[in-house]
Amino acid sequence: MTNSDSSDAVAEVDVIIDGITNEADGIISLTFASLTGDKMPRWEPGAHIDVLLGPELERQYSLCGDVNDERTLRVAVLREPDSRGGSQWVHERLSVGDKIRIRGPRNHFRLVEAQEYLFIAGGIGITPILPMIADCEARGSRWSLVYGGRSTDSMAFTTQLAKHQDRVRFWPQDENGHIDIRGFLGDPRPGTAIYCCGPGPLLDAVEDVCSQWPTDALHLERFRPRAGAMEGPESPFEVELEQSNMVVTVAVGQTIVDACKSAGVHIPTSCGEGTCGTCETVVLEGVPEHRDSYLTAQERESNEVVMPCCSRSRTSRLVLDL
Incomplete structure (x- = not known):
């Protein structure tokens, strides 16, 4: 997974649902169009949007x-x-x-330049992989995909993917067991980028296998926190907000985001559990206790940024660029 990009568009746009399609058992796709007929925001493979479903519900x-x-x-x-x-509402x-x-x-899941791409998708994790494959096809890049699901009926976009023939390997669990x-x-080989998205156990297994690969080979996107990621003993600590010229105390059971909010300082958040990267904040002094499921091991070790929604x-004392 890559760091967030400060140039990412964060504008809110009112749209209309232009179409809803059943893609597989339990999966629907939604197509959004502009209310005014304007062009929709530009994006690149790996990007996501926040869908604001209600005052306290966004996904x-x-x-x-x-x-x-x-x-x-x-x-x-x-x-x-x-x-x-969220999914029930949708x-x-x-x-x-x-x-x-x-x-x-x-976009926190950008497609990097590589000699070869290996894609591993589980269930709904196929979604960010689809435009990556299209990009590889347009550029003539070498790629292959293994796509697993509970059963064939639960796997979306299989007709679209089947057009790529032997580059795609479908892996229904009820027939083949877990993905090999x-x-x-x-x-392991240089010049290869591995992209994986799907349920936590799949990502954990891929991380384990890739421990022998070059450190920059693997790129993950998680929909849920790692098991136990946000757990651990807690003690109160202080956060100095450099730009705001104030110090706030973060109590046991309180997040940095909530403590700052009580002091009148707003930190943009979305997932609230350290998976989306929206709240990424620069650390000026101190050592964070990272409880996110977003940063890479190398990024955690550098302690240059923190996810204040959960860490x-x-x-x-932490000194943050806020």
Whole structure:
């Protein structure tokens, strides 16, 4: 996963739902168009948007349409049995013609330059991979994909992907078991970029296999925090806000974001659990206790940034660029 880009567009736009399509068992795609007929924001493979479903309900969804389509944006949403409310709202309450607000696009999962691309997708994790494949095809890059799901019926966009023939390997779990990650990746080799998106256990397994690869080979995007990522003992600490010229105390059970909000300082957030990168903040002094599932191991070790929606401090005071 890459760092956020300060140039990412964060404007909010009112759109209309132009189409809803059943893509697989429990998965629908939604197409958004401008209310005024204007061009939609430009984006690159790996980007996502925030969909503002209600005053306290917003979710991030990867863009999975055509980057050259200036009229619409497309996302796909899995209806999750243990939904926190977002996917249930989308599946049950949204209809064609409804007006809704979106924010972005942002891109923390950019496609880097490489000699070869290996894509691993699980379930709804196929969504950010689709425009990456289209980009590889347009540039004539070498690539291959293994795409797993609970069953064939639960896997979206298979007809679209089947056109690529032997470059794509479908892996329904009820027929083949778990993806043979090591067999798909082969031996570590320079110039290869590995992109993976899907459920936590798949990403953890890919990280384990890729421990022998060059450190910059693997790129992940998580929809949920790593197991236990936000857990751990807590003590109060101080946060000095350099720009605001104030110091706030972060209590046990309180986030940096909430402590700052109480002091009148707003930090933009979205997921609230350290997966989207929206709240990424520069650390000027002190050592963060990283509890996010967004930064790479190298980025955590550098301690240059922190996700204040979930992380804490190893030192008695953090100085942040706020």
